Amino acid sequence: MKKVVTIGEIVVEIMATTIGDGFLEPISLMGPFPSGAPAIFIDQVARMGQPCGIVSFVGDDDFGRTNLNRLRQDGVDCSAIGVDPDRPTGSAFVRYRDDGSRDFVFNIRHSACASIAITAEAKALLAEADHLHVMGSSLGSGGTVTAIRESISTIKQRGGTVSFDPNIRKEMLGLSGMREALEYVFSETDLFLPSGDELYLFCNAATEKDALLQILSCGVTAVVIKRGAAGSSFFDAEGYVSMSGFEAEEVDPTGAGDCFGGALVTCWLRGMAPRDALAIANAAGALAVGKRGPMEGAATWDEIEQFLLTRQGSQ
Amino acid sequence: MKKVVTIGEIVVEIMATTIGDGFLEPISLMGPFPSGAPAIFIDQVARMGQPCGIVSFVGDDDFGRTNLNRLRQDGVDCSAIGVDPDRPTGSAFVRYRDDGSRDFVFNIRHSACASIAITAEAKALLAEADHLHVMGSSLGSGGTVTAIRESISTIKQRGGTVSFDPNIRKEMLGLSGMREALEYVFSETDLFLPSGDELYLFCNAATEKDALLQILSCGVTAVVIKRGAAGSSFFDAEGYVSMSGFEAEEVDPTGAGDCFGGALVTCWLRGMAPRDALAIANAAGALAVGKRGPMEGAATWDEIEQFLLTRQGSQ
Numbered sequence: 001m002k003k004v005v006t007i008g009e010i011v012v013e014i015m016a017t018t019i020g021d022g023f024l025e026p027i028s029l030m031g032p033f034p035s036g037a038p039a040i041f042i043d044q045v046a047r048m049g050q051p052c053g054i055v056s057f058v059g060d061d062d063f064g065r066t067n068l069n070r071l072r073q074d075g076v077d078c079s080a081i082g083v084d085p086d087r088p089t090g091s092a093f094v095r096y097r098d099d100g101s102r103d104f105v106f107n108i109r110h111s112a113c114a115s116i117a118i119t120a121e122a123k124a125l126l127a128e129a130d131h132l133h134v135m136g137s138s139l140g141s142g143g144t145v146t147a148i149r150e151s152i153s154t155i156k157q158r159g160g161t162v163s164f165d166p167n168i169r170k171e172m173l174g175l176s177g178m179r180e181a182l183e184y185v186f187s188e189t190d191l192f193l194p195s196g197d198e199l200y201l202f203c204n205a206a207t208e209k210d211a212l213l214q215i216l217s218c219g220v221t222a223v224v225i226k227r228g229a230a231g232s233s234f235f236d237a238e239g240y241v242s243m244s245g246f247e248a249e250e251v252d253p254t255g256a257g258d259c260f261g262g263a264l265v266t267c268w269l270r271g272m273a274p275r276d277a278l279a280i281a282n283a284a285g286a287l288a289v290g291k292r293g294p295m296e297g298a299a300t301w302d303e304i305e306q307f308l309l310t311r312q313g314s315q
Numbered sequence: 316m317k318k319v320v321t322i323g324e325i326v327v328e329i330m331a332t333t334i335g336d337g338f339l340e341p342i343s344l345m346g347p348f349p350s351g352a353p354a355i356f357i358d359q360v361a362r363m364g365q366p367c368g369i370v371s372f373v374g375d376d377d378f379g380r381t382n383l384n385r386l387r388q389d390g391v392d393c394s395a396i397g398v399d400p401d402r403p404t405g406s407a408f409v410r411y412r413d414d415g416s417r418d419f420v421f422n423i424r425h426s427a428c429a430s431i432a433i434t435a436e437a438k439a440l441l442a443e444a445d446h447l448h449v450m451g452s453s454l455g456s457g458g459t460v461t462a463i464r465e466s467i468s469t470i471k472q473r474g475g476t477v478s479f480d481p482n483i484r485k486e487m488l489g490l491s492g493m494r495e496a497l498e499y500v501f502s503e504t505d506l507f508l509p510s511g512d513e514l515y516l517f518c519n520a521a522t523e524k525d526a527l528l529q530i531l532s533c534g535v536t537a538v539v540i541k542r543g544a545a546g547s548s549f550f551d552a553e554g555y556v557s558m559s560g561f562e563a564e565e566v567d568p569t570g571a572g573d574c575f576g577g578a579l580v581t582c583w584l585r586g587m588a589p590r591d592a593l594a595i596a597n598a599a600g601a602l603a604v605g606k607r608g609p610m611e612g613a614a615t616w617d618e619i620e621q622f623l624l625t626r627q628g629s630q
Contacts, residue, residue: 014329014344023377024384026608029329029344061420062338069339088422091406105376107403110425293341 002130002269003077004045007055007122007151008038008138009113010071010081011090012063013254013294019096022103027095032063033293034070035092037135037167040255044262044284044298046075050269053077053129055122055147057115063089064112070295080125084112094254109141116144118151126154131269133261134189136166139181148181152188161221163191163268165261166198186218191268193261195226212240224264224278226257231282232264234274243278246311248286255294260285263304283307317445317584318392319360322370322437322466323353323453324428325386325396326405327378328569328609334411337418342410347378348608349385350407352450352482355570359577359599359613361390365584368392368444370437370462372430378404379427385610395440399427409569424456431459433466441469446584448576449504451481454496463496467503476536478506478583480576481513502533506583508576510541527555539579539593541572544604546597547579549589558593561626563601570609575600578619598622 012032016023034043038054045052054076058064060083067089072078090111095103118126126132132155138144152162164185172178186192186202192215194201202218205211208225212235215223222236231245263284267277283304291297299307327347335342349358353369360367369391373379375398382404387393405426410418433441441447447470453459467477479500487493501507501517507530509516517533520526523540527550530538537551546560578599582592598619603612614622 023347024381026346026348029346030341031344032338033341062418063420066339087425088420091422103377105378105403107406107422107426110402111422 001051003051003053003128004042004131004133004265004269005053005055005125005129005151006038006042006133006135007116007148008135008144009036009090009108010039010054010056010058010067011036011092011108011111011113012066014091014093016095019098021097022095023093023105030292032066032091033295034067035255035294036090037137037258038133039067039071040258040295040298041133041135041262042076043071043074043295044259045266046071047298048263048266048301048304050266051077053080053125055080055116055118055125055151057082057084057112059083059087059089059112060085061089063091074298077125080119080122082115082119082121084115087112087114114141114143116141116147118147122147126151129155130158130160131155131163131265132160133163133165133265134185136164136168136182137172139178139185140172140175142177145177145181149184152185156188161190162188163193163261163265164189165193165257166201167257168198190221191265192220192223193226193264194223195228195257199225222268226260228257232260232278234278236274241274241278243275243282245282246286248289250289252292253289255297256285256288258294259288259298262298279308279312280304283311316366318366318368318443319357319446319448319580319584320368320370320440320444320466321353321357321448321450322431322463323450323459324351324405324423325354325369325371325373325382326351326407326423326426326428327381329406329408331410334413336412337410338408338420345607347381347406348610349382350570350609351405352452352573353448354382354386355573355610355613356448356450356577357391358386358389358610359574360581361386362613363578363581363616363619365581366392368395368440370395370431370433370440370466372397372399372427374398374402374404374427375400376404378406389613392440395434395437397430397434397436399430402427402429429456429458431456431462433462437462441466444470445473445475446470446478446580447475448478448480448580449500451479451483451497452487454493454500455487455490457492460492460496464499467500471503476505477503478508478580479504480508480572481516482572483513505536506580507535507538508541508579509538510543510572514540537583541575543572547575547593549593551589556589556593558590558597560597561601563604565604567607568604570612571600571603574603574613577613594623594627595619598626
């Protein structure tokens with residue numbers, strides 16, 4: 001089986017237990033939950049039984065240990081996660097507002113994530129990897145961008161493939177070097193996983209169809225549009241397939257897109273038919289929103305199949 | 316009235332709502348609470364109506380804003396608190412264990428606190444200050460140590476005084492430069508506020524009495540020993556006064572020593588008799604442990620007097 005590697009932030013998430021605006025007074029919180037978009041992605045890949053690992057850094061603290069424990073337990077190769085003796089593990093406080101938007105307080109750029117680099121352990125992991133997944137959220141730090149560039153180069157030299165989920169908040173687009181980093185990763189992308197307006201990040205198109213055609217003409221092999229609760233679509237040289245989403249009780253949407261991505265990439269690497277891959281990834285997303293915590297809803301292959309058996313009549 | 320200035324960390328505290336070991340799984344938390352030893356100290360000084368300010372840095376986030384709001388509202392001069400556009404506000408996660416000891420996860424050294432320096436605003440604040448208070452907890456960062464050295468020099472040139480609360484956890488003593496910084500601050504100290512073994516940090520003594528005599532011979536004007544729930548003692552060239560503590564229901568001991576210090580320094584600067592100063596500071600400490608949150612129990616002068624009226628029969 002192909003080995004999947006990702007590189008980027010491992011953080012803890014601390015979530016408000018009430019809906020409201022920001023963190024301006026003491027409120028009830030829950031945490032630390034293992035988190036970070038690349039970490040959630042790779043945990044989903046691991047839970048589906050695919051060989052995988054992550055290049056990252058955590059601090060020498062309980063927040064780092066809780067992430068290491070979880071990723072190891074779920075089967076992720078953690079040999080290339082360094083422990084920074086000085087900087088703390090990254091953190092993200094999240095609170096949902098009435099309108100479904102979110103307030104954050106981040107500590108990522110100056111956390112242990114700032115130490116991410118291609119260490120000897122990362123080199124060894126990449127030397128046995130067949131596929132690299134990149135999250136746009138990881139491109140805010142210059143050191144991580146350098147490490148991602150090196151990783152892409154290694155993977156491509158090995159004849160491997162790259163998937164890319166832009167996964168960026170609008171305010172990140174203004175960061176120095178972000179645009180260049182996004183364009184570089186896109187230029188090396190085989191499987192592109194945009195959601196919403198991200199489809200239009202790298203083309204000049206007015207319609208989804210034109211955007212998809214332009215993206216394929218840039219050298220991308222396949223595009224999967226993530227539509228959240230509404231489902232997803234797959235497009236490549238052979239055509240277009242769309243699948244509506246599964247109804248799911250939404251307990252916590254955080255991380256659902258990353259779980260969708262982890263499942264989709266796993267299916268794509270296994271050579272599954274687009275329709276089957278979309279169904280499995282939609283199921284992974286639906287299962288992810290049903291549990292509180294960004295990584296808590298990452299489902300095993302068995303759980304996904306069970307879900308599909310009970311739900312496929314309902315589509 | 317004399318103006319008190321302190322310099323050091325402003326952070327938020329996130330506290331576990333259950334007793335137990337560390338942060339290795341998602342647990343119930345409460346926060347953000349305004350915190351940081353110098354911030355708690357200066358908030359207590361402000362609540363007692365003494366002119367005061369703090370030199371510090373917070374991040375451009377809700378954790379910084381919640382601290383600024385609280386300090387301003389309580390009357391602290393916040394003109395010399397800078398807002399770091401890049402680094403997050405410092406944070407401390409705290410969980411009490413069964414045995415009363417605590418587990419922490421800190422983000423302070425690489426937080427906005429790393430930007431602490433004598434800015435133009437800090438210079439202006441120090442130019443109208445009569446007294447500087449230093450917390451040993453602030454000496455872990457080289458930049459803050461430099462700023463504290465400059466502040467002490469400015470205050471002494473103005474004929475002002477310095478108080479010093481060693482306030483250090485044992486593991487901090489090993490930090491590079493910590494010992495030198497502690498000794499420098501001690502050498503400039505007029506009012507020394509140790510608790511527990513901190514009394515013996517700067518002398519070679521086997522008994523409390525010998526330690527007190529040695530400390531006075533080093534140029535210190537007065538020593539106040541903080542004994543927590545057991546009370547406190549005052550020692551200077553004129554003699555020794557001891558006061559037992561007030562009985563208090565302990566909801567949260569964090570910050571009580573800093574509130575004790577703020578009240579004691581305020582009374583000392585007002586020239587109060589040692590016995591009265593100790594009673595007021597003991598009362599401030601007792602009121603502080605009665606509220607959850609490190610700064611939540613900082614009491615006004617009226618609240619302290621009211622407390623003393625109802626309690627002084629009970630001593």
